[in-house]
Amino acid sequence: MSSTDLVTFPGRGGTGAEPGRPGVGRAHGKAILLGEHAVVYGAPALVMPMPQLTVTVHATRFACPGDGADKISFAIAGQHPAPVTPLVTDGLQYLVERFRERAAVTGRMCADVLIDSDIPQGRGLGSSAACARAAGLALAAAFGRPLDPAAVYDLVQASETVAHGRASGIDALATGATAPLLFRGGSARELPITLSGPRPAGVFVVADSGAGGSTKEAVELLRDRFEQDEQIKEAFVRRVSELTTAALRDLEDGRLTGFGAHMTENHRLLRDLGISTEPIDAMVEAALAAGGLGAKITGGGLGGCMIALAGDPGQAEAVAHGIQEAGAVRTWVVPVGRFASHDR
Numbered sequence: 001m002s003s004t005d006l007v008t009f010p011g012r013g014g015t016g017a018e019p020g021r022p023g024v025g026r027a028h029g030k031a032i033l034l035g036e037h038a039v040v041y042g043a044p045a046l047v048m049p050m051p052q053l054t055v056t057v058h059a060t061r062f063a064c065p066g067d068g069a070d071k072i073s074f075a076i077a078g079q080h081p082a083p084v085t086p087l088v089t090d091g092l093q094y095l096v097e098r099f100r101e102r103a104a105v106t107g108r109m110c111a112d113v114l115i116d117s118d119i120p121q122g123r124g125l126g127s128s129a130a131c132a133r134a135a136g137l138a139l140a141a142a143f144g145r146p147l148d149p150a151a152v153y154d155l156v157q158a159s160e161t162v163a164h165g166r167a168s169g170i171d172a173l174a175t176g177a178t179a180p181l182l183f184r185g186g187s188a189r190e191l192p193i194t195l196s197g198p199r200p201a202g203v204f205v206v207a208d209s210g211a212g213g214s215t216k217e218a219v220e221l222l223r224d225r226f227e228q229d230e231q232i233k234e235a236f237v238r239r240v241s242e243l244t245t246a247a248l249r250d251l252e253d254g255r256l257t258g259f260g261a262h263m264t265e266n267h268r269l270l271r272d273l274g275i276s277t278e279p280i281d282a283m284v285e286a287a288l289a290a291g292g293l294g295a296k297i298t299g300g301g302l303g304g305c306m307i308a309l310a311g312d313p314g315q316a317e318a319v320a321h322g323i324q325e326a327g328a329v330r331t332w333v334v335p336v337g338r339f340a341s342h343d344r
């Protein structure tokens, strides 16, 4: 893979440079199919976009007041009684600094940035990366400074590294991708999968345990564990690499049963390292008992979401029902395929 394999949306910028006209940026959630955590140490990972979970950001410039400082304020659009909540995160503040550098903005920057997101936070579905991506694109449009895909990736990565510590870059790419990706070492290639292809692509069910997880804590937990025992790290990264590579071949050849078995084995490795929780384990077992072909935790862990594979939509319904009975507070059914980018 080379840097030309990078898959990201182009910015929508180019117009709206004057105060008052909002710049708009969009991105979406993602679910990791195999390889989370190991991907931080160079293993490959498979990830799919979740187009039904979108984030839209409006950045509206205003004339800067006279005190000389930039004023970029972030807020989250919500529902009554708190329709807009101010948001201060180190990741987004850092994104603004990096945007100024990358976009070579020389004057002062003043804007209200409103984030409207369907992606639940702290659930391993890429909320922070998607917000950063959409915010970067909105700023680029508002300030009339279009960014190329590599610049958008760098902005999101910078923000993610502040938010999560060490970030592999998988969320930064997947939250702007329009097809499932094979990600490794900072770049990705699209998987040749379509909804109507000759081989069955399966249906994924993603389920929220209702408990927030912290990617930062989970990444640190594993880093400490691996620092104590290098062999555990090597065995984990090697085995996950094998599973992901085998699962990729299964997906390309339409062997859904094999793909599911590799997911479940990946879950057991993550669970044995302390990344899963009892509610997630119960949801994984329920998915398998309901006929799921495979199931695992997805994303950073220590809470958050799990993902299961079903062979067809009917089986997906049964699996979703089983997971709900086991305690899931929300489920999403995601057919694997391509979808139109936000820019078209």
Ligand code: PMV
Residues within 6 Å of the ligand: 032, 035, 036, 037, 038, 039, 040, 123, 124, 125, 126, 166, 167, 168, 169, 170, 171, 215, 219, 298, 299, 300, 301
């Ligand atoms: O943001 P999350 O919770 O989906 O985690 C991303 C996947 C990790 O491998 C845990 C971290 C990373 O940067 O790759």
